[in-house]
């Protein structure tokens with residue numbers, strides 16, 4: 001959310017992260033963790049990497065257990081960025097059930113399991129944050145990538161309902177819906193012609209930058 005003042009866009013200040021525990025799924029965890037740790041005291045690691053499949057309920061539970069145990073604190077923030085797509089997704093008529101299930105199992109089921117765990121375990125009383133990641137495809141509705149787009153539409157719907165269900169807990173639920181970002185997922189299996197076409201469609205005439213888009217999570 002942003003407000004205009006004297007021609008400048010002022011972002012509403014986000015809450016400080018000090019003494020707050022956040023779980024971030026997906027999003028190059030080794031990179032994020034080494035960046036955070038290199039900026040903090042060498043004797044007190046501030047970030048750890050834990051492996052978990054978000055589509056598996058026991059692994060999602062273990063992820064929260066691990067964060068609580070290592071940081072000796074309840075979790076305050078969940079950012080669920082884990083996601084999969086398939087660059088060769090065809091029309092609905094030609095999409096295999098296996099591809100549909102694989103994409104829904106990470107993007108929709110994974111988001112559901114992470115939200116469920118977060119709704120039960122995030123600290124109540126203010127400052128709790130749940131951030132999910134959708135896609136601009138949910139608005140642009142391009143033919144040929146229906147399984148991925150529909151899985152992200154499910155994420156958006158869950159976020160809106162969760163936000164209402166969390167009324168009174170001081171925990172917010174929000175979803176960001178980025179356009180094309182220059183990440184591994186975007187380039188995997190795509191040829192130059194496809195990349196150029198997507199860039200031509202971007203209002204800024206370029207792809208989003210991975211290091212900058214993580215700032216959008218700053219709810």
Ligand SMILES: NC(=O)c1ccc[n+]([C@@H]2O[C@H](COP(=O)([O-])OP(=O)(O)OC[C@H]3O[C@@H](n4cnc5c(N)ncnc54)[C@H](OP(=O)(O)O)[C@@H]3O)[C@@H](O)[C@H]2O)c1
Nearest residue numbers: 026027028053054081082083135178180181183184185186
């Ligand atoms: N890049 C874009 O243009 C774009 C645009 C809109 C939205 N998004 C969304 O943004 C999010 C991040 O995407 P990205 O572009 O950064 O893609 P990425 O580089 O492929 O990152 C996706 C991350 O999700 C993890 N992941 C996949 N399956 C998982 C599972 N079952 N359990 C736990 N983690 C799993 C991957 O881990 P491994 O590498 O270990 O599998 C990877 O770290 C996704 O939700 C994506 O749908 C991306």
